[in-house]
């Protein structure tokens with residue numbers, strides 16, 4: 001049983017988002033011009049990821065998915081609204097471009113160790129923890145001394161996951177964790193995420209363009225459009241009875257899923 | 263990238279079943295799921311030892327060593343008189359002849375090259391340290407700190423470099439040390455700009471944000487995740503600058519703003535020998551040729567380093 005859980009009491013959600021709004025200032029068209037209205041990337045989102053739950057966010061490009069994730073993990077302050085994190089280690093994130101989220105000149109092992117250092121894991125334990133984490137994500141032990149450039153794209157993806165779970169967070173945000181991978185690799189990474197969720201009770205909040213992936217991993221799917229959530233439903237319901245026209249469009253765009261939905 | 267012969271797991275299979283220790287124990291150390299990755303790929307062996315930018319500096323170190331020990335080949339000291347007499351023509355006894363006092367030009371050039379080379383390296387190192395520090399602080403903090411530091415840098419950049427150098431030397435008196443200080447004052451702003459630009463650019467890249475999210479401290483972020491990325495462009499600029507500095511130093515010493523007379527400085531030697539240009543041309547031309555050769559060597563080296571680091575940083 002995870003720490004902080006009391007029998008009989010439902011565990012607190014990993015994160016509760018209430019009315020989150022994020023605006024970005026637009027540049028002035030010319031000096032001394034009046035400040036233009038800010039651009040609203042996320043326009044009032046309510047969202048809840050249950051303890052060890054799994055929520056997928058789908059939506060077109062530019063709909064504010066990454067911005068929402070960055071607010072959830074604390075990389076961006078919301079302009080308005082509240083983000084309440086549940087108990088446990090602070091959230092981590094797998095970035096949209098996982099390879100670029102690794103420092104190019106630093107060996108993978110060192111980057112994982114930094115995460116342990118940040119949470120005051122004693123020096124004597126770090127080596128073993130790094131090795132165990134690499135093993136957990138299926139990277140060979142040599143990867144510890146390799147710089148990111150020496151790894152393949154999929155290996156870098158796993159290295160980024162390794163850093164995020166070296167100290168298991170209560171919530172793992174994944175920004176399109178599989179969109180850059182081929183089908184079998186994507187399946188492996190999705191399996192890994194599911195496995196982490198079940199063994200370590202890590203809640204998942206992940207963005208995807210791949211509805212099949214959402215279906216395989218998520219309990220609930222939310223659909224975003226222009227910064228707002230336009231539909232939210234348990235995964236199966238979303239596929240069998242999509243309510244919003246944009247959702248129908250999305251489902252129609254995936255041939256194999258349409259057959260199931262019809 | 264995997265070479266597994268097994269059927270890859272499909273997405274609809276969902277998660278692999280949980281085995282081994284319970285979830286609570288697993289929270290301490292992640293359970294191995296190596297089972298899922300049968301046929302883990304080996305990493306390419308050469309790729310593991312990523313060569314660092316510092317390796318590019320090996321040729322500079324070798325050349326410096328050669329220049330450092332070259333004066334042991336000098337048959338005479340810097341102010342020692344060659345017995346062949348003053349203004350002697352080049353001969354096996356005095357390879358580049360002798361000057362108006364009878365000092366051996368070849369010996370003085372070997373020693374002068376050493377002064378010029380290390381003086382140039384010294385100015386560049388000092389400029390890089392001062393500029394790097396200011397640039398790193400400006401780039402890392404941003405906002406007001408950045409603005410103030412960069413306006414100061416701009417101020418120094420806007421000063422006409424030769425005039426400032428001459429003014430500093432005129433105020434403090436001509437000596438090699440003062441020349442180096444003067445040149446460092448006009449040289450650091452370029453490095454501040456480069457480092458600041460690189461640090462800012464790197465700070466906007468995902469790896470910096472990811473390190474922040476991983477909980478890396480601010481100092482560590484700058485030192486380990488940002489500054490190393492500025493090393494390559496700074497080293498390229500440094501190596502291409504050595505030639506410029508050798509010329510600048512020779513120029514200042516030519517107009518009398520280097521070390522005072524008996525010191526074997528290439529620029530000053532050339533200037534003082536100028537009156538013997540007709541009749542005893544080796545006296546002014548040999549040190550001038552040495553400056554040209556040294557600057558050429560420095561530029562060729564800089565080019566080589568530039569090309570090497572360019573390749574390396576293509577990611």
Ligand SMILES: Nc1ncnc2c1ncn2[C@@H]1O[C@H](COP(=O)(O)OP(=O)(O)OP(=O)(O)O)[C@@H](O)[C@H]1O
Nearest residue numbers: 024025041059060061062063064065066067068096
């Ligand atoms: N730092 C920023 N400054 C200004 N505008 C931004 C910034 N970050 C995001 N935006 C804008 O906010 C909007 C939403 O961006 P976001 O990255 O969240 O989209 P997304 O849903 O993740 O898209 P994609 O699927 O392409 O990744 C975009 O129009 C983007 O231009």
Ligand SMILES: [Mg+2]
Nearest residue numbers: 065066096175
């Ligand atoms: Mg995005």
